[in-house]
Amino acid sequence: MIGIVEVLNDTEVEKVKQGVFDCVSLWKSRQNWHPTHDLPNYRQETENFMHYATLGATLYMDASDNGWSYYEKHKNITNRVLNMKFDWVYHKLIEALTPHIGQCAYEPDMALPGFHIYRFDDAPTPKKHHRCLHMDGQFMWALPFLKEKYGKENIDIKQPLSFTFTITRPSRGSAIGFWGLPEALRHQAEDLQKRYPHDIIDRYQNLDYVKEIRVQHAIERPWKYKLFKADCGDLEQYIPRIIPHTPGNSFYYSGMIIHQMILGDTFSKGDTRITLQGHGLRINGHYKLFW
Numbered sequence: 373m374i375g376i377v378e379v380l381n382d383t384e385v386e387k388v389k390q391g392v393f394d395c396v397s398l399w400k401s402r403q404n405w406h407p408t409h410d411l412p413n414y415r416q417e418t419e420n421f422m423h424y425a426t427l428g429a430t431l432y433m434d435a436s437d438n439g440w441s442y443y444e445k446h447k448n449i450t451n452r453v454l455n456m457k458f459d460w461v462y463h464k465l466i467e468a469l470t471p472h473i474g475q476c477a478y479e480p481d482m483a484l485p486g487f488h489i490y491r492f493d494d495a496p497t498p499k500k501h502h503r504c505l506h507m508d509g510q511f512m513w514a515l516p517f518l519k520e521k522y523g524k525e526n527i528d529i530k531q532p533l534s535f536t537f538t539i540t541r542p543s544r545g546s547a548i549g550f551w552g553l554p555e556a557l558r559h560q561a562e563d564l565q566k567r568y569p570h571d572i573i574d575r576y577q578n579l580d581y582v583k584e585i586r587v588q589h590a591i592e593r594p595w596k597y598k599l600f601k602a603d604c605g606d607l608e609q610y611i612p613r614i615i616p617h618t619p620g621n622s623f624y625y626s627g628m629i630i631h632q633m634i635l636g637d638t639f640s641k642g643d644t645r646i647t648l649q650g651h652g653l654r655i656n657g658h659y660k661l662f663w
Contacts (some may be wrong), residue, residue: 373473373531373533373624373625373626374550374557374560374561374564374615374621374623374624374625374626374629374645375560375564375623375624375625376412376564376567376615376618376621376623376624377468377469377472377621377622378620378621378623379461379464379465379468379537379620379621379622380461380464380620381620382619382620384461384613384620385539385619385620387441388458388461388539388646389539389540389644389646390647391457391458392427392487392489392539392646394405394457395427395453395457395586398427398449398450399425399426399455399489400425400426400427401423401424401425401429402424402426402433403419404418404419404422404424405422405503405504406562407581407637408627409638410630411557416602417496418501420493421492421493421494421495421496421639422490422491422492422493422495422501422635422639423489423490423491423492423493424489424490425489426486426488426489427450427454427486427487428447428450428451428454428483428484428485428487428663429443429446429447429450429451429486429663430443430483430486430495430510430649430663431443431510431511431513431514431662431663432510432513434446435513435514435579436510436513439537440513442518443483443513447482447484447606448482450483450484450486451483451484451552452482454484454486454579455484460499460658461648462484462485463517464644465485465544465622465648466535466661468622469535469589469622469624472624473624473652473659474659475658475659476652476658476659476660476661477658477659477660477661478660478661479518479660479663481517482514482517482662482663483662483663484611484650484662484663485535485537485648485649485650485661485662485663486648486649486650486663487539487646487647487648487649488645488646488647488649489644489645489646490542490635490646491643492542492639492640492641492643492645493639493641494639494640494641494646495637495639495640496640498637498638499637500575500576500581500584500634500636500637501634501635501636501637502549502585502590502632502633502634502635503590503632503633503634503635504591504592504632505551505585505590505591505592505595505597505630505631505632506591506592506595506630506631506632507595507627507628507630508532508534508627508628508650508651509532509627509631509662510627511532511627511651511653513531514629514662515527515529518653518655519595522655522656525663526655526656527653527654527655528653528654528655529653530628531626531628531654532626532627532628532651532652532653533586533624533625533626533627533651533652533653533661534624534625534626534627534650534651534652535622535624535625535649535650535651535652536548536617536622536623536633536647536648536649537621537622537623537647537648537650538618538619538620538621538622538623538645538646538647539619539620539647539648540619540644540645540646541616541617541618541619541636541645542635542636542639542644542645543639543643544547544572544636544637544638544639545570545571545616545617545635545636546571546572546616546617546634546635546636546645547570547572547573547576547614547615547616547617547634547636548559548614548615548617548623548625548631548632548633549576549577549612549613549614549615549631549632549634550612550613550614550615550625550629550630550631550634551597551599551610551612551631551632552597552610552629552630553613553629557629558613559594561613561615562594562613564615565613565614565615565616566598568616568621569616570616570618571607572614572616572634572636573578573616575637576612576614576634577612577613577614578611579607579608579611581611581612582599582607582608582610582611582612583607585599586599586600586604590632595630597630604643607648612632614634616643617647622648626659627651649663650662650663651663
């Protein structure tokens with residue numbers, strides 16, 4: 373399952389961007405990911421021009437690092453603000469997704485989908501910036517709570533949903549990269565590339581990028597992918613499918629597809645990448661959305 377829904381027009385996108393900056397006092401600073409072979413001075417250099425924060429509570433940073441009670445306390449604060457500022461956005465997102473994924477709603481006792489916020493200064497080099505390959509297993513941190521609330525037999529963990537709803541992108545673009553797509557989904561990805569063309573596709577959908585990812589061994593634990601094995605074979609077979617971010621649109625996909633965030637490269641001062649992020653599980657036959 374992969375697809376794109378158009379949610380906001382340009383005026384609405386600007387309204388959301390301003391709303392996110394209005395909430396700057398609630399942003400939580402986060403650390404950027406760095407390849408393990410990066411030198412300490414380059415890591416510090418990256419932190420100097422790439423500033424990463426979130427608005428909202430996250431299973432994969434707050435619950436995983438600090439426990440469920442911390443996540444609950446944080447989401448109780450941020451959900452109130454997100455609801456006040458962006459209730460109209462959440463409503464439009466549900467309206468857009470429903471024809472594609474069926475009836476869905478936000479899980480009332482978990483964090484609302486929240487924002488990744490990247491702000492950039494001038495990048496000193498043209499180095500590509502991305503995150504590790506992974507699947508989305510963040511829902512595991514919520515399973516004890518969800519099982520207690522709904523019953524284990526009513527929760528389907530085989531078809532987890534993820535979405536990235538783009539508000540802004542850097543001047544040279546940003547994207548999501550999919551690795552090892554089955555043939556049917558490759559055709560869907562190619563159709564999406566035709567609908568939403570951007571030169572970031574050519575910059576990352578190539579053999580050199582595959583080699584770079586392999587050298588970095590850029591995959592999260594505990595996930596496995598044959599690209600990183602000694603007997604991986606011809607590297608051309610691993611060339612990913614790159615789907616550009618488009619402001620106002622939300623990309624949705626199965627969390628069990630290997631993917632990665634592509635932040636982009638050659639950033640300019642004032643560039644931003646703001647996305648509304650969320651996940652979902654089928655519960656009693658319908659998706660419940662959360663972060």
